[in-house]
Amino acid sequence: MLPWKKSVLTASLLTLALSATACVGGGEEATAGGSDCPWEPDESITATVRIGYQKIPNGDVVVKDQKILESCAPNATITWSNFASGGDVVQAFGGKSLDLGLVGSSPATKALSAPLNLPVSVVWIHDVIGAAESLVVRDGAATDIAGLKRKTIATPFGSTAHFSLLQAISDAGEDAADYKLVNAEPEQIAPAWTRGDIDASWVWDPTLSELKKDKGTVILTSEDTAKAGKPTFDVGIADNTFVEKNPDFLALWAKAQDHAIAQIADDPDKAAESVAVEVGVTTDEAKAQFDGFVYLSAAEQAGPDYLGGKLGKDLFATAQFLLTQDGIAAVGPESAYADGVDASAAEAASK
Amino acid sequence: MRRRPRLLGLSWLPAVVTAVGVLVLWTVVAASDWIQPAYLAPSPLEVWDAFVRANTYHPVGGGVDRVVRGEENYFLWEHLVVSLRRIAIGLVLAILVGVPLGLLMGTVESVRRVAGPYLDFLRSIPPLAYMGFLVAWFGIYDTSKIWLLFLAAFPPIALATINGVRGVREDQVNAVLSLGASRRQAVTSVVLPATTPDILSGIRVAVGFAWTTVVAAELVNGLPGIGGLAYLSGTQNKIALSVACILVIGLTAIALDFVIRLIERTLAPWRGKA
Numbered sequence: 153m154l155p156w157k158k159s160v161l162t163a164s165l166l167t168l169a170l171s172a173t174a175c176v177g178g179g180e181e182a183t184a185g186g187s188d189c190p191w192e193p194d195e196s197i198t199a200t201v202r203i204g205y206q207k208i209p210n211g212d213v214v215v216k217d218q219k220i221l222e223s224c225a226p227n228a229t230i231t232w233s234n235f236a237s238g239g240d241v242v243q244a245f246g247g248k249s250l251d252l253g254l255v256g257s258s259p260a261t262k263a264l265s266a267p268l269n270l271p272v273s274v275v276w277i278h279d280v281i282g283a284a285e286s287l288v289v290r291d292g293a294a295t296d297i298a299g300l301k302r303k304t305i306a307t308p309f310g311s312t313a314h315f316s317l318l319q320a321i322s323d324a325g326e327d328a329a330d331y332k333l334v335n336a337e338p339e340q341i342a343p344a345w346t347r348g349d350i351d352a353s354w355v356w357d358p359t360l361s362e363l364k365k366d367k368g369t370v371i372l373t374s375e376d377t378a379k380a381g382k383p384t385f386d387v388g389i390a391d392n393t394f395v396e397k398n399p400d401f402l403a404l405w406a407k408a409q410d411h412a413i414a415q416i417a418d419d420p421d422k423a424a425e426s427v428a429v430e431v432g433v434t435t436d437e438a439k440a441q442f443d444g445f446v447y448l449s450a451a452e453q454a455g456p457d458y459l460g461g462k463l464g465k466d467l468f469a470t471a472q473f474l475l476t477q478d479g480i481a482a483v484g485p486e487s488a489y490a491d492g493v494d495a496s497a498a499e500a501a502s503k
Numbered sequence: 504m505r506r507r508p509r510l511l512g513l514s515w516l517p518a519v520v521t522a523v524g525v526l527v528l529w530t531v532v533a534a535s536d537w538i539q540p541a542y543l544a545p546s547p548l549e550v551w552d553a554f555v556r557a558n559t560y561h562p563v564g565g566g567v568d569r570v571v572r573g574e575e576n577y578f579l580w581e582h583l584v585v586s587l588r589r590i591a592i593g594l595v596l597a598i599l600v601g602v603p604l605g606l607l608m609g610t611v612e613s614v615r616r617v618a619g620p621y622l623d624f625l626r627s628i629p630p631l632a633y634m635g636f637l638v639a640w641f642g643i644y645d646t647s648k649i650w651l652l653f654l655a656a657f658p659p660i661a662l663a664t665i666n667g668v669r670g671v672r673e674d675q676v677n678a679v680l681s682l683g684a685s686r687r688q689a690v691t692s693v694v695l696p697a698t699t700p701d702i703l704s705g706i707r708v709a710v711g712f713a714w715t716t717v718v719a720a721e722l723v724n725g726l727p728g729i730g731g732l733a734y735l736s737g738t739q740n741k742i743a744l745s746v747a748c749i750l751v752i753g754l755t756a757i758a759l760d761f762v763i764r765l766i767e768r769t770l771a772p773w774r775g776k777a
Binding site: 244247338366 | 740741
């Protein structure tokens, strides 16, 4: 074979391989949640929206699975990207790659604090974290938080669970320095637990359920810390420029989220099916997980206890916690966190 | 082409026995209580089931008749193909830059002296170290991943090309020059063909490097993508699917290497003979 023929052969092989790979179109068209817009679609919305979501059982995955945004704004271009943690979502906002995203209240506070100071606002509360994040104790090692002194507690550092744990310790009048706190990701916690490396963990599902099945007892939940005045949330953050330019889309988005939250209460089977598909659990597990969260309607969110007022203070408290964890460089003025909350979308959706 | 002795008799037997042995041992370990909790040790059969589920339309289960497509709305082979496409684009860019740069650095001494340290510097950094700032510059979508793969793949290709150029026998170049060839002709008809085997070795190293990098790069917004799926399934405690992904990743790496060796044998059949 002549040399040039060989190169032609190789080149055409490469081209073939490349074009073969180009035909993966993805499964957008197949097996949708099969729903139309629950109200009159708005064809005038032509926004391009990039949404970052996480696999958490709340209204966001219901909106995604039932394609509410896609069917209610048929002319908008919507991209959903999955993230494993709020930290990744914040990083994506830093890279100007997202317009809307779901994060815990800790990462949201990080985004609003130095050194990031990202131009984002909290526009929605997807859920208030309740028993979904709990302190589970191994083999009856303790019955209250004081009994865990000098024992090992694992939690992902910087997370909402870590925040709740430290709040619970200080609310009990104890000093966190008396506890052996270890940083571990949820998927590493279960094996460590079984080996007996840790005595307790403040963590979320699916790891939480595994630990409960494996000789674990829940002694405190994030609901308890919320009642003690230090709630944790999963919130929706939005890029400020996007909010300014696309009020129509944002109002529609909030309306869709409100619809999903109503569905969790009124038709939990349908909502659980969407959660099962998106989060990768069974519908029974999904329904059980709903109990671990408090879901707020748009009207409740817009009120003074949440977006309409107190949330700014909660974020400020979270910032003070993150400062002690080296999570942020400095706590901003309290007004920075109050200004970082934008209730307009929730107000629009509650009308 | 080199003739290999034909596969006669029972020469394949040890490989098959080993494979069966590994599967049996795996099954025994999975069935035992050595590893707790039990979901951390899926059996070969469970891994196979996860693999099949991930490549078909299957019911979501748990009493719901909703049928979903593969995993995360893509079949497993599509996740794989998306990862391979990222590699292919990164690699083609790396070849387009690495080979000419290597030729230049190999033939022009001053270029080598200036650019050499930078190339060594780039080569010695683990590519994932750039990921944070690549995301800040190019966003979380494919652009940043392709940049990463390009940065991972082009130093080995450039270095291999330089080595190849320096290994070209000077008397061969002088021979064509004295026969009246131009400098350019000497490069295209003597240096480049003589360097081909080294370039191909460089590409082989680069592909291996790019493959491990892409799997790791897909930790952030990697869906669809085989690395992203492996990571996600781990966080969801779907260990059987994780193992299936790991096997696919490993087998694909071996297949890629095989393909490049095949190309090597076609393009540089004289290799290892002279």
